[in-house]
Ligand code: HEC
């Protein structure tokens with residue numbers, strides 16, 4: 001269902017936009033040595049779906065603390081796809097590189113809704129960052145606090161909405177809208193059905209809808 005006023009041809013725009021963000025998956029190249037600090041920055045792409053703190057729970061995807069060396073599909077509190085479970089073995093940097101190049105080529109049918117990263121350096125940086133996510137790592141690169149820019153007011157839902165919406169496009173696109181709660185609700189639906197946004201848990205969705213309505217809302 002498409003809310004009134006959203007122009008046609010969005011699917012084509014979507015494809016272009018996503019390709020610009022993530023590039024077309026390319027065959028895995030040799031693993032290059034990455035830079036964990038740059039990887040921490042690039043990890044913002046992943047943090048809409050992944051927690052990377054010790055003891056942090058699963059989000060849309062499993063927690064990634066200690067993931068290098070961990071069994072593939074082995075976090076206890078996460079319900080993995082049968083396809084990823086079927087891979088077996090432990091995550092090495094080489095396997096992570098293949099997975100991040102194109103999750104769906106690595107494990108066809110995986111539920112990780114992420115097109116893949118064509119840039120070998122960017123993958124290497126993220127993998128270096130993932131390697132730092134363990135107890136006693138020489139230097140744990142702290143993920144930088146997210147800067148949502150001006151006019152993304154603090155309040156319940158700020159981080160959830162900011163991370164999620166910013167994972168595909170600028171928040172300016174969101175901030176310039178003034179919609180009623182009902183229309184925001186339809187827009188979220190549209191973002192999921194037509195633009196590939198991951199379905200949120202009912203609680204998170206409610207939090208995000210509340211945030212958008214409170215700060216960028218108009219009466220019905
Ligand atoms: C749209 C949500 C989403 C995004 C964005 C995303 N992931 Fe995932 N990820 C998932 C889901 C869901 C799974 C579980 C897949 C399955 O069960 O098939 C997963 C699985 C993984 C796994 C396997 C973990 C394990 O325990 O075996 C790794 C590693 C991973 N993701 C890394 C990343 C990295 C690095 C990024 C950013 C470049 C990223 N993901 C972006 C949703 C996402």
Ligand code: HEC
Nearest residue numbers: 006007013014017164165167168173174177191195196197
């Ligand atoms: C998986 C990617 C993705 C996510 C996540 C996402 N969007 Fe979008 N969104 C798109 C695409 C693609 C477009 C269309 C391209 C464009 O207009 O630049 C779009 C367009 C929009 C528009 C403009 C609609 C119009 O009339 O042009 C708004 C407003 C919007 N998104 C709000 C949001 C909000 C709010 C969130 C977070 C709750 C969000 N989006 C999350 C992909 C996404």
